[in-house]
Amino acid sequence: MYDIRPAAQDDLDAVLAFVLRLQADDAHHIGYLGETLGDLAAELAEFEPDWASCTVVATDDSGRVCGALSIEVDTELNRAFLHGPFVDVPVNHPAGSRIWDQTADALYVRAAPLLDGVADRELLGHTGHRRLAAFAERHGFAAARPCGIHVLEGDGLRELMLREASCPRTGPAREMRVLPTDRAVHEAVAVLHERCFPKTYLSGRSLVDGSRKHTVVVAMDGGRVLGYASGKAEPGEFYLDFVAVEPDVRGQGVGAALITELVWKLAESAGARPQAAAAILAGNRSSRRLFERLGFRLHLELVSYRVGKAA
Template identity: 45%
Template sequence: MYDVRTANPVDLEAVIALVTRLQQEPAHRVAFHGETPQEVAEELAAIEPGWPACAVVAADRNGRVRGVLSVEVDHGQRRAYLYGPYVDVPANHPAAGNLWQATADSMLDQARWLPAMAGVHTLELFGHRENRLLADFATRHGFTAAMSTRCYTLTAAPLRSLLVRNTPDDRVVPLPADPAVRAAVSALHDRCFPGAPTTGAQLVTGDRHTVVVLAGEKGLLGYAAGYTQAEEYYVDMVGVAEDARSCGVGRSLVRRLLGELSGADGVRDRAAALIRTGNDASERMFTKLGFELAEELVSYQADVTRAHRRAV
């Protein structure tokens, strides 16, 4: 059994190396993290109020970091996203599965007592479909599979071709300051993505997302929102009004969004989007743009308050 403790700033370099290595294997991959040291470092740096205060690590008898669980808390929704658990178990260990689960359980127990977790009602996990360790961990701790998604990517030459040959629809523009347009985007977002981590109000007032919109004679037809990460452009959301679907609106929005991200943040070799399984229209839209299926992911959700009531 590894020793589990709250993270220290000096652990960061070892944690980035550990996560980067395990992210290369679908059997260990957690979808909240990227796959390169730059992506992992960027994601951990964005955790508020600071990564060490929102993480626990597991160390072996020599003090080497062999596991980590980080949490990102949305206090507005009383929700915590679990970046992990990651446990590095030697391949020849006689009880590798038991060691992984025991360490993961201990890290979750300690993470729940972090000050940042005060008031959290919901926990979320998100991992590769082949990460059976995570699936078993989720079942044991009362998580249920909330939804499955597919990751589509556009890489290398096809992405460059789309950006270079992109003839933007001049009706698609960056989100204007007009309060009426912003209110319409917020309302459409909340209709299209109820319960999403980012609410409509946060989307139009925050600075994380780049947002583009397309308006017609009768009002807003749709919007797309995304941001640039260390290694990729990420298309986070595409919302199209109910009476404007299947008309190419989504493709026009994504093209303009990728152009905006490229112009603002420079060249990346990949664009990615997550699509909920069963959303055939979105899969067709991204496929027509050249995106290809890269992997399937599963999210898990637990009601902490309900679990607490059962325990009491």
């Protein structure tokens, strides 16, 4: 059995190295922290107050890091996100499954103080990660609908950058804006977000107040908000996390224009990236068709596990 202890800042390089290796294997892929060292480091760097204070690790007799679990708590939502448990077991070890299960359970128990008072907890893993599914079941987490990560790269991304990004002019004074803008637009975007993505990891208020450092582009028709798209420039990609369009103007090209405009703005502010990525819930055919028309392809499928969900 590995030794379980709070992480130290000096553990970061070792944790990044073995998590990066595990992320490359569907059977061990947890969350969508990215697939490069820069992606992982950027994600962990956003933890508050610092990475080590939010993490527990497992080490073997030589002190080598063999497991890790990081806890990210959103105080506004009173909701915790588990980045892990990641467990490194020897290849073809006859007791590999037992080692993984016992280490994952021990990491979760050791992380209990980090979860104190937060009953709503969520973790995200590849649909092929059977050990994680069993871990979730043991600890009372229920599985939600799978989510597909769709990516656009190479010539497809270059073609998107060459598209006409203006909002289709099928009505008067249609235009694109980038937040921050006036208060009425903020409120309209927040309301649309809550309506289209209820109880997601990001509230409408956090989306528009700038605290999460999202870039948000808005399609306008005079003073009316038709839709919005939001995302971030990560070290290895442009990540597009939300796209929403009012029902009465869907199918008119507004969504495609928003995606194009968002990618442009992210590239303008942060420079080029090798790919763009978007998460789409299984069964959301309209969103999938929208992204597929723009050239995005399915890269991997993740499933969310959640316990203590608020009513």
